[in-house]
Amino acid sequence: MKARTGAALVAALMAMTGGAMAQDVVRHKIPNSDFPISQAVEVPAGKTTVYVSGAVPSVVDEKAEKGSLAAYGDTKTQTVSVLKSIEKTLAGLDLKMGDVVKMQVFLVGDPSKGGKMDFGGFMEGYTQFFGTKEQPNLPTRSVFQVAGLAAPGFLVEIEVTAVRP
Numbered sequence: 001m002k003a004r005t006g007a008a009l010v011a012a013l014m015a016m017t018g019g020a021m022a023q024d025v026v027r028h029k030i031p032n033s034d035f036p037i038s039q040a041v042e043v044p045a046g047k048t049t050v051y052v053s054g055a056v057p058s059v060v061d062e063k064a065e066k067g068s069l070a071a072y073g074d075t076k077t078q079t080v081s082v083l084k085s086i087e088k089t090l091a092g093l094d095l096k097m098g099d100v101v102k103m104q105v106f107l108v109g110d111p112s113k114g115g116k117m118d119f120g121g122f123m124e125g126y127t128q129f130f131g132t133k134e135q136p137n138l139p140t141r142s143v144f145q146v147a148g149l150a151a152p153g154f155l156v157e158i159e160v161t162a163v164r165p
Contacts, residue, residue, distance in 0.1 A: 041101040055089065057156055067152050076122070090160075095164065106158070107122060
């Protein structure tokens with residue numbers, strides 16, 4: 001009987017406080033760094049996580065050969081395209097970029113960079129969406145160079161995990 005009374009008391013307290021006992025997502029900065037990612041993110045129990053499938057870039061030049069690098073643009077252009085697509089997907093789920101807690105980025109080596117991934121170009125696109133005055137929330141993030149993606153012209157694919165506020 002005591003367990004039921006304790007559970008009832010907790011439920012009553014949460015109802016009275018409007019759920020104020022629930023914690024918010026905690027983002028831990030990288031010590032002594034201004035690099036725009038979180039070192040770690042804590043998601044409290046009871047929050048809903050949303051896993052968004054990998055997004056790839058849209059065609060930016062309809063006149064370019066289908067599936068070519070020219071059709072999709074360089075790494076920066078593709079990163080912006082992919083993040084706009086993710087932003088649209090999140091909006092359809094009543095979420096925002098600030099709700100993203102984890103990001104995995106797959107970059108193909110850029111032929112104009114000797115086959116190396118264009119991390120600088122990626123960062124130029126990324127920092128338009130994360131670590132800004134308007135959207136300061138930073139996700140944890142990993143960036144990988146991969147041999148290839150689904151289309152020969154794709155240099156960028158990004159998947160994210162978001163938390164419903």
